[in-house]
Amino acid sequence: MAHEGKNYEKDELLEILWHLDECHDLTLTSLREHDHSSRFETALNEFANNGAIKFDGANIELTAKGKESAQEIIRRHRLAERLLVDVLGKTPEETEQAACEFEHILAPELVESICVLLGHPKTCPHGSPIPEGKCCIEAKKSVGSLIIPLSEIRANQSAKISSINTTDETRMEKLLSLGIVPGSMVKVMQKNPALVIEINQTQVALESSIGLDIKVWRPTP
Numbered sequence: 001m002a003h004e005g006k007n008y009e010k011d012e013l014l015e016i017l018w019h020l021d022e023c024h025d026l027t028l029t030s031l032r033e034h035d036h037s038s039r040f041e042t043a044l045n046e047f048a049n050n051g052a053i054k055f056d057g058a059n060i061e062l063t064a065k066g067k068e069s070a071q072e073i074i075r076r077h078r079l080a081e082r083l084l085v086d087v088l089g090k091t092p093e094e095t096e097q098a099a100c101e102f103e104h105i106l107a108p109e110l111v112e113s114i115c116v117l118l119g120h121p122k123t124c125p126h127g128s129p130i131p132e133g134k135c136c137i138e139a140k141k142s143v144g145s146l147i148i149p150l151s152e153i154r155a156n157q158s159a160k161i162s163s164i165n166t167t168d169e170t171r172m173e174k175l176l177s178l179g180i181v182p183g184s185m186v187k188v189m190q191k192n193p194a195l196v197i198e199i200n201q202t203q204v205a206l207e208s209s210i211g212l213d214i215k216v217w218r219p220t221p
Helices: 002-022 029-034 039-050 065-086 096-105 108-117 134-142 167-177
Strands: 053-056 061-063 146-148 159-162 185-190 195-199 202-206 214-217
Touching: 002 029, 002 039, 002 061, 002 065, 002 096, 039 053, 061 065, 065 096, 065 108, 065 167, 108 134, 134 159
Parallel strands: none
Antiparallel strands: 053 061, 146 214, 159 185, 159 214, 185 195, 195 202
């Protein structure tokens, strides 16, 4: 259990370092402002010794090795957030604690399965980028145009939703409340002047622009 706790702490530190790097503020000062305790000091020294980070005065640099490790953790965390919001109907504000737990226990193959299920989302519910995995790169090569915006579906066609890609939390909450989630079947009833769809035997009118945020599997001819 002590070993698991130590690894948990290292994962948490890597996640913080990644966040600070995204903000172009990866310094010892910023790290200590983020966490006023000294609980990361040992892990920070271990990362320096094993080549995951470099120090340049007060600045910290994630090396290629460090970025690879941090990226895996960030990917797990942000995909977990996407799963909680898109499939389980949680709000973005409710996801943080559960996603923190998920990121430490998700096996690599399960992470890939979740990513495929969600249609290889580009961002988390808060709008931060989700690092690509092997499945995303393979999907670009093999799937390509199989996933398209709902707006490209013709009237009277049905398709299965693959993902919802929007950084607008209000819009996301609206879609979720209507049952518009990955895996659901949707039928386009009308495209103009408003987008009218049928889902769960109910017709819903949406702004036309929302059709760009809803990604679906291209219908079979």
